Amino acid sequence: MQPTLWTISHIVEATDPHYLRMNSLRRLGEAKYRQDILMGDVVGYVLREFRRSVGLLGDTDVGQPYVQYERMGYSAHLALKIAKELPMLYYAAIAILNPGAFTLSTLATLHQSESLLSRMFVEIVFYVQHGGPRLASVQTVYDLEKSVHEMQDGDLAYSPHKQGMSFELKNVSFSYPGTTTKALNDVSLSIKPGQLVVIVGSNGSGKSTIIKLLTRLYDATCGSIFVDGQDIKDYRVADLRKAMASLTQDHHLYPLSLGENIGLGNPARVGDVEMIHAAARLGGVEGVVGKMRDGLGTVLEWPRGLQWNNVGKGNKAVDPELRAAVGNMKKQVAVSGGERRKLVAYPFNFYAFLSSWVFRSRTFMRFTSGAVKLVCVDEPSSNLDPQAEWQLFDNLRRVREGKTSIWTRHGQRIRR
Numbered sequence: 001m002q003p004t005l006w007t008i009s010h011i012v013e014a015t016d017p018h019y020l021r022m023n024s025l026r027r028l029g030e031a032k033y034r035q036d037i038l039m040g041d042v043v044g045y046v047l048r049e050f051r052r053s054v055g056l057l058g059d060t061d062v063g064q065p066y067v068q069y070e071r072m073g074y075s076a077h078l079a080l081k082i083a084k085e086l087p088m089l090y091y092a093a094i095a096i097l098n099p100g101a102f103t104l105s106t107l108a109t110l111h112q113s114e115s116l117l118s119r120m121f122v123e124i125v126f127y128v129q130h131g132g133p134r135l136a137s138v139q140t141v142y143d144l145e146k147s148v149h150e151m152q153d154g155d156l157a158y159s160p161h162k163q164g165m166s167f168e169l170k171n172v173s174f175s176y177p178g179t180t181t182k183a184l185n186d187v188s189l190s191i192k193p194g195q196l197v198v199i200v201g202s203n204g205s206g207k208s209t210i211i212k213l214l215t216r217l218y219d220a221t222c223g224s225i226f227v228d229g230q231d232i233k234d235y236r237v238a239d240l241r242k243a244m245a246s247l248t249q250d251h252h253l254y255p256l257s258l259g260e261n262i263g264l265g266n267p268a269r270v271g272d273v274e275m276i277h278a279a280a281r282l283g284g285v286e287g288v289v290g291k292m293r294d295g296l297g298t299v300l301e302w303p304r305g306l307q308w309n310n311v312g313k314g315n316k317a318v319d320p321e322l323r324a325a326v327g328n329m330k331k332q333v334a335v336s337g338g339e340r341r342k343l344v345a346y347p348f349n350f351y352a353f354l355s356s357w358v359f360r361s362r363t364f365m366r367f368t369s370g371a372v373k374l375v376c377v378d379e380p381s382s383n384l385d386p387q388a389e390w391q392l393f394d395n396l397r398r399v400r401e402g403k404t405s406i407w408t409r410h411g412q413r414i415r416r
């Protein structure tokens with residue numbers, strides 16, 4: 001029987017930087033990144049970089065290693081396998097169509113072939129799911145591009161005034177799609193250009209929902225919202241998003257470099273190292289960046305191009321060199337456990353901490369865009385100690401420079 005990667009000990013490592021980059025960018029199509037990507041106005045950057053890495057990959061085979069391993073053309077190999085198994089398939093068909101015609105000996109033969117048959121089907125399914133990763137990648141990223149247009153777009157260009165944005169909500173009610181409960185019920189309020197507004201309320205009172213409507217992540221179910229005196233729906237969504245920065249609780253680290261994670265706050269200046277360092281300082285993450293082995297170039301995700309099988313301690317037959325190689329590969333992860341302990345006091349929460357810091361820095365980077373006229377800060381201080389929280393708000397106040405600012409806070413915390 002021809003060996004397959006399913007059954008033998010092996011390590012697969014993809015080292016092509018363009019492939020790894022393409023994979024990371026493809027992942028930005030996942031639902032969890034969608035809000036950050038859309039709000040951050042970085043769709044154009046993601047698509048450009050994705051196309052660039054696909055172009056640089058050229059004709060390199062990006063098929064799954066399990067498929068590549070079958071050196072002959074996969075379909076030819078599959079046909080051969082099926083041809084070899086035809087008698088078994090014939091018996092299987094008889095067993096289903098006419099069970100009475102079955103003898104004990106044919107049952108025994110079928111039993112022997114069962115594992116081969118099932119493996120074959122698993123391989124077919126695997127091939128169909130992963131056989132065309134590049135095609136699927138492109139599809140995911142292009143879906144992202146389409147999603148920008150899911151909301152009905154206006155055709156009025158939003159030209160930011162010197163001052164911040166102004167808002168007026170008139171009798172606004174809102175229910176999330178698929179629910180009948182009103183997250184907001186008949187809300188009216190107005191916010192003047194450059195004003196600093198703090199929305200205070202208990203859990204679930206609708207603070208975040210107001211911000212989602214103002215930043216046009218959703219449209220009000222009833223009532224109207226005006227931006228600078230014009231219905232929010234009249235403006236081009238992309239223009240509005242360029243004029244907004246939003247620091248929320250639902251943020252994620254992009255599977256890109258630390259520098260890009262911060263720099264993408266202002267996609268036009270994503271390569272401006274000085275600006276990125278300044279934003280990192282304001283967001284409180286500069287010390288951490290300085291301690292990383294690759295500084296701003298550090299990619300925090302587990303390398304996606306790495307797979308291994310059957311090399312665990314339980315498998316006594318594994319060549320010790322192979323097992324050691326896997327150990328070394330695991331150490332390639334950007335931040336080891338020891339390093340985490342050096343960086344923060346609670347290493348088990350490392351990614352949560354880092355993600356908040358980086359996201360805050362990304363928001364400060366967004367302030368560097370002259371086009372930003374609204375800054376929303378939706379309870380970003382939940383895991384900060386009082387000193388760090390004070391520092392964050394002080395930094396936000398200092399860089400505000402007349403931009404309209406809306407902050408949300410829990411009612412209970414304000415009363416203390």
Ligand SMILES: Nc1ncnc2c1ncn2[C@@H]1O[C@H](COP(=O)(O)OP(=O)(O)OP(=O)(O)O)[C@@H](O)[C@H]1O
Pocket residue numbers: 176177179182183201202203204205206207208209210410
């Ligand atoms: N995506 C969603 N789908 C359905 N319901 C939602 C969704 N997001 C929020 N809600 C509901 O809408 C209501 C308002 O939620 P919202 O997050 O705006 O409140 P909040 O004041 O910001 O709360 P918190 O202080 O806990 O963040 C709540 O009842 C909440 O359960």
